[in-house]
Amino acid sequence: MQYSGWPESGELVVGEVDEIEDFGVFVDLLEYEDKRGLVHVSEVASGWIKNVRDHVDTDDVVVCKVLDVDQSAQQIDLSIKDVNDHQRSDKIQEWKNEQKADKWMELAFGEDVSDEQFSSVANALVGEYGSLYAGFEQAAIHGPEALEALDLTDDEREALVDTARENVSVPYVTVTGYVDLESPNGDGVEDVRAALEAAEGNGEVPDEVDLEVTYVGSPEYRIRVQAPNYKTAESQLEESAARASEAIEAAGGTADFHRDRRTDEE
CATH class of the missing domain: 2.40.50.140 (Nucleic acid-binding proteins)
Structure with a gap:
């Protein structure tokens, strides 16, 4: 552009x-x-x-x-x-990113996209995020929500999000925690299963977050969260553990969240 x-x-x-x-x-x-x-x-x-x-x-x-x-x-x-060398390197990378974003615009709207539509969409992305590349990156991470405030049609938003998610390599971070879940009830296995389903979010985890709960060794379970940044990852990890704790404690059981694996040490 x-x-x-x-x-x-x-x-x-x-x-x-x-x-x-x-x-x-x-x-x-x-x-x-x-x-x-x-x-x-x-x-x-x-x-x-x-x-x-x-x-x-x-x-x-x-x-x-x-x-x-x-x-x-x-x-x-x-x-x-x-x-200086650092400024030169950063600027060249920024320029190359914008060249990539130009090609993504063609992928999203076709090589025959009109100058008017290209400029309208591009200016909306640059106005909101500072560059075309940053706009595509946000669309890849957050989906349609990233484009809600922009003056775009639904079809334009969909085209941008689909293209972004197919082409943008989003940097992700991974955090891990562990939760011990125990229930004294006769159907304690069901109590734990319900707590694990709560930990997984019951389908309410944000699209940009990958959350996985796996069995380590009774009574310990691993919660692994992958997200675009540490703040989001840590928040989702803590919320997952809190959901599991609330569910098991409501059934009369106990939960203990910790950051380090314990099973092999005990």
Whole structure:
């Protein structure tokens, strides 16, 4: 996706070296429509520069810092030397992610999608999440809920979610806890089974969460939660253990939640 406006001073931009002169380097901005900037020779690299081509070559992809923008003069002043290695790496990765998201838009709506629809959907995602890629990532994690506040049709939401879940690799974290479940009743096995069903959420666990309860060794059961972030994972783990405890205690039994496995140690 290319922006139709102008970059702002201080912004990092990705560009392709188009022309090299003794006084500096002309760079086509790959994220902006029909925008070109100049890196003065003094901003190409630190120290004295004998030959600009010792530092950049035509068609090189570079990350620049925007020093100044003069819209009336159609001029954008850039610096290559003011971008450190960490900033350069992060910006290139961000740019590559946006290229992926552009392709996902085509997958979601077809190569023949109109410019109007593409821009409308893309602007909605960028306005809400800051980038196309972030919008797809949120759609993959949270599903239609992530797009509820956006001015999109139901078909557009469905297309985005389906495409996101097929293509976006979402980073997940896993947390584990253990719960001991015991019941003194004659039908204590049924009490424990009911508690385990409660721990599993009875179908009410969020779509982005994978929760699994498995038998370790009487009376111990493992609760394993996989979620997009630690906060959600920990919350779901604690809620699962709480549901199991409430169910078994309502039947007259006991529950003990702990983070470390005990069976092999006792």
